[in-house]
Each structure stands twice: as C-alpha cells, then as structure tokens.
Amino acid sequence: MSSTVAKALSLLDYFSDSEPEIGLSELARRSGVDKATVHRMLAVMCDHGLLEKRGDARLYRLGAGVLRLARVRETAFPVSSVFQQSLEALSAQIGETAHASLISGRALATIGVCEASRGSRVSLVAGEILPFHSTASGLAVLAFSRPELVDRLLAEPLAARTSRTPTDAEVIRARLQEVRLTGYAEADQTNEDDVYGIAMPVFDTDGTATGAIAVAVPAHRMTNDLRRQIIAALFAEAETLNAGIGGRPPATFRAAVARFGAA
C-alpha cells in the first residue's frame, strides 16, 4: 500500500496557505519518511516543476508547474472560477466566511475561500486538505457519493480532530442518512473548535456529488435564525452553481429541496 509515488505526492499535502514554504527536515519529520528519501523525492519534483526552491533560502515551495496544470484543467473544465462567484455572493449575503471544496482523491481540496468583511469571523486556514468525516462539506459530499467511495473511506481509521469528532463509522453512516433527507450537512465543532459549518453538495453531470459549498460561523454566534438563513442561501446558491457547471442533482436531493421549500 505504500508506493513511492504515493509518499512523494503526499509531501505536497503539507503545503497550505498557512505554510507555503517548508524545509527538508520539516517535511521529513511530518511525513515520517527518512530525510534522504524526502530529499530525493523533492529533487525529482523540483525537476518537474511541481516544486521549486527559493533561490536564497533553503526552503521548498510549490512550483510553476502547478500553475500550468491548474490552467489546463480550468480552461478545459472551468469550475474554480464559477465557484468563486458563488462564494462571493454567499459571503456578501450572510456576512460570514464561505468556502468551496472538491473531491480530491481520498479527501477534500479547498479550492476557494471568501472571507467575511466583519471583524470577528472564521478565518480558516485555506488551501488545506479537509477530511471527509469531520467536516460539514465532507458529509455533504459523502451523502451523495457512490457507496463504494463511502465504504472505502470509512474503512480507514478516522482521526479525532476535536473532542467532538465522530470517529465511529456507523455513527457517520447514520449522519449521512440524515444529510440525504435534509440536503445539507452541519458540523458543530467536529473539525475545529469554535467553528460551526453548514455545507451543501454540488453535483456532476451524472448526479454524483463532486464538491460542496459551505459557510463557516464562529460556534458561539450560531443561532437558529442564522442557521435557517444560511441554509436557504445555500440552497439558492447551489442551484445556480449546479446550473453553471452543468451539474444534475439526483432525485434524492431534489426531494430534499422540495421538503425544505414546503416548510
């Protein structure tokens, strides 16, 4: 299960907005791989432009290659830019931080963030890899994904990100069932303390979830009224978003939308 390429690629996961440059030893420590090995992998990735080391300092950072790759994907299948618009609309309407993420292998990749303008807001460490089981976005996506993906993900041990994180697979399956009924997922400090997230899935042309949009609020500020407001905004934005990327919500989701509209 531990191919060399996998180890090399997982090094990329450590780069995020909060830590865009990392040193050799640091990466070795985090990944638990030997320094020599990490060094060799980094050299190869530099050779291919995925990484580069800043001239003066001895730190590694993401290279120009990733810009090219993203450009290619974005011109062929534009989604990132479409998401960004929705995020801005959401953030402006609710006055809280909104973010979007897409399925990226066995986790979620944050591909857009729009912070609220107000002072006390959730300033999430963007660009990070999000686990499926502890985030509202993860649950929202998982609830409308292929069962095989759910099984594969829940088979692995689930890390407790906070004291409230559900780590039992069966508990999560039950929550997914709820999400399928309501059409949205909530995460009350299960991924980060003091952060309450509400997320809604976004779909592909074939009716499976590909990502999610979400609003994150400081937990102490969340009220029932704000909840309803956010959920309504998410439903509206999800619809325009699905239209924008050619997503077709499955019947189960459309039923949830109808139930919410009737209430």
Added chain:
Amino acid sequence: MSSTVAKALSLLDYFSDSEPEIGLSELARRSGVDKATVHRMLAVMCDHGLLEKRGDARLYRLGAGVLRLARVRETAFPVSSVFQQSLEALSAQIGETAHASLISGRALATIGVCEASRGSRVSLVAGEILPFHSTASGLAVLAFSRPELVDRLLAEPLAARTSRTPTDAEVIRARLQEVRLTGYAEADQTNEDDVYGIAMPVFDTDGTATGAIAVAVPAHRMTNDLRRQIIAALFAEAETLNAGIGGRPPATFRAAVARFGAA
C-alpha cells in the same frame, strides 16, 4: 537516473489544452512505459487528487488537487494574476497573441495566454510544456539564468522541433550572448512552422530570470516595423511586470534597456 516518481510525474506533462483527457493505453504509448506500470501510477495519482477519471468515460484528466495547489501558490506568491494583466495589455496594444511562461523544472510552463481578437492570429496550443532551446521565451530566460542551469540543459540532446531549430549547443550559446546584449530573444519558426516569436525575460528578486513574456505573430506577417513595435511594448510591459512581482533586473539587462532607449 529514471526514478519512478519522475516517470509518474512526467505523465502529467502530456495533459494540455489541446488534450485535457487521455486514456491509459495512450499514455503508456507516449511515455514508453508499460501499461501495467502506468496504470499503477495513475491509480496513485487519482488517489491523491492530482488526476481523476471522468465518471462515465474511461479517460483520465487533471484532478481537483492541482486547483488547490495552484491556489496555495498563487495566494502566497501571486504571479499568475499579475502576468495575465500584462498579457491583456500587450495583446490589446499589438493586436497579436501574447503569452507568458515560467521556469518549471527543466522546461518552461505556459501559465497565461491572451489571444488577439483579429481573425488571422497565432492560436498556440496553450498549457503546453515549452523547450528552452527552440522558443524565444526559452532563450530569453536562459540568457539571464545561472550558468549551471544553462550547462545542465544544453548537455542534453536538443530535439529539432522544425527544420530551423538550432540543435547545436554552441550555436545556442552564441544566440544567448546576443540576447544578453539586446535584452530580448527572437525565434523565427524554430519551435513551430509559421510562428515568429519575440520574448523578454522577467526577473526574480535576486536578479535571475524566472520567466518570460512573449508575442507570437504569423511569420509571413512579421515586418521590421512590427518587430520594433513589439520590442518596445515588451520593454515597457516587462518593466511594470518586474515592479509588480518585485523582480530586480540585473545590470546586464538594464544596460540592454538603456541601449534600446538610445537607439
């Protein structure tokens, strides 16, 4: 010399704007690696979100992971967005296609394109990996790079992209010397037939070239007058661009600018 990670990563190079989705056998054929091996690598890269296979078809395409990586790099070191502005200005002023590229390992990665609005224009296959020795951008960058990089690149065999491509290392070194004097590089159908390119380097904080901006014109339409016009525009745009990304042109380049201004 052929690490597995290198082979895996080089698979990514085959994805471009003209071919955003590729099948297993096709990739195996192009890379010259066995099908089984390629399959294993693709599986790993899918697992990490660098690639993904479209639900219905059996084709692989770049995954959401690359969007995240690009976002991280771009928020930490914004260059792509700055370049795009310059490209639009250039293209509008000259009326021809402009593009930008950055050093990405042992090649150039196109990170931005702005096509001219007129009918007959150079519509380059964007998002591709560009060789250093056959493109104006490559020569422009190489002329102001560290000698070690030049040596490393010219040590390898140079592919003839067209009948005019210089493949002799010494010939190229001579051209680099010219570029150092003039401050810009020209490529008359050395990378693609009927395409005449003029490029100018863009610098890093430490005075080494990191990329280039270029204008591509259908070769039959190039005139001496247009040449001068393009070069002047490139000089102007390169200056604002260097200011925008904090680049510091070295003395050799500043001297070239002065010589051009005096003429």
Added chain:
DNA sequence: ACCAATGGTGACAATAATGAACCGATGGGA
C-alpha cells in the same frame, strides 16, 4: 462473427528505493 483496440490484473525477476551513518555549514546559548 471476427479482429483489433481498449482498460485492467496477477506473478515473478530485476531494479530502484530505503534509512542509518556521515559531512560541512550555520547559528544560538552558556
């Protein structure tokens, strides 16, 4: 019905990855 592709899988020999020890440089503290 055929044939030639395609995507995908399994087992074994060969190769490439591994990690401990080591080096020189740097920098901070006592």
Added chain:
DNA sequence: TCCCATCGGTTCATTATTGTCACCATTGGT
C-alpha cells in the same frame, strides 16, 4: 569563544518496490 543542536545534503549496502510479460473482459469497427 567554545560547544552543541540543527540544518541541507550525500553515500552505500540491504531489501522491498517496481517493471515486465502474459493473461482476461469489453468495446467498437469491418
């Protein structure tokens, strides 16, 4: 000033990973 810790980077024998090849199951064109 000396010392020690840490850094990036390198070397080399051991061993686990990889590449090869042979084989399926499907698909689509003739």
